[in-house]
Amino acid sequence: MTGPQAQRNAPSVPSALRREPRPRDAVQSLERGLLVIRCFAGSGNLTLAQIAERSSLPRSTAGRIADTLVGAGYLLLEGRRYALAPSVLWLGHTHRRKVSVADLCKRPLESVSRTLGTSASVGVLLDTKVEYLSRVGMMHEVSPRVVQGARLPPLKTSIGHLLLAYAPENRVDAVLKSRGYAIDAGKNLKVELEVVRGRGWSYLENVIEMGICAIAVPVLNEEGRVVAAVNASSSTSLRSRLPLVVQTLQEASRDIATRLRDWSPETPIRAYT
Structure with missing residues (x-):
């Protein structure tokens, strides 16, 4: 599969996450934060509009979450495009x-x-x-x-x-x-x-x-x-x-x-x- 095609298919990843049974005591904000992070599968960087589309979240909600992740050091903001920060990659470093x-x-x-x-x-x-x-x-x-x-x-x-x-x-x-x-x-x-x-x-x-x-x-x-x-x-x-x-x-x-x-x-x- 080519890079552009992989990017077009990327929304299916978070969609699969959203179909998982939701625990009664789930923290919605955490779920949405992880959902936004997973939007970057197969992509180097994304605009806010792309994040909103891939996550199926309202643009305003996606923007607040993305900015929160930037402040926490998990996303980088370069102009109008967001990218994963090294700290996100570190989460899986030990396992890899x-x-x-x-x-x-x-x-x-x-x-x-x-x-x-x-x-x-x-x-x-x-x-x-x-x-x-x-x-x-x-x-x-x-x-x-x-x-x-x-x-x-x-x-x-x-x-x-x-x-x-x-x-x-x-x-x-x-x-x-x-x-x-x-x-x-x-x-x-x-x-x-x-x-x-x-x-x-x-x-x-x-x-x-x-x-x-x-x-x-x-x-x-x-x-x-x-x-x-x-x-x-x-x-x-x-x-x-x-x-x-x-x-x-x-x-x-x-x-x-x-x-x-x-x-x-x-x-x-x-x-x-």
Whole structure:
């Protein structure tokens, strides 16, 4: 989802909050203050009119709450636009420091594993290797070399093929050079990568290990750029279930993208396109 589209959808976040059952002893002013803060999901800064629209509060009420939050240090006022202050980000700092990419991806990967009866992984392209950030699944479906934290040649993995398909040409050339590919072989591989990019998923069988096949799809950020890939791997062929596997992985990809959207790692996940 693109940034502007994410901003247009942002009002659904506070609306969901307003549908929650309201405790009898709830403090309405506190509820409204949190509602205003949540209006900034997916947005850098907002005008008072935008805050009022997204919160469904009267403009005068939204203005009083926003000004109160400015005075309390939770919002910044820059001209006529409001933005979240660092103190708001601090509220979740302790929790985020304890959460890793593996933690964020675990539930979507477990869903893939249960649905398909396969192993599932999330990986990124670092330098000329694929690094597996998170992996779940049944032990009999797992190659001993493919574990969380493993770094493998991208041409040997479905995740690597997928990420190379979306990578700049100089990045692809660097990987080919590191693996000693001849010019003609490299040209043939680039044609294969164009096919992968065109259809939006990669399929490898009997490459990383005999009897192992895997399918991968991209994970996109808000700008629609590829930042990672998620795959399913099995010791039995997945070709007969291809539509189901791709659909299941795409659902997991969207879930992972949502979980990563507001996460602030020490080393950000970079886009490849």
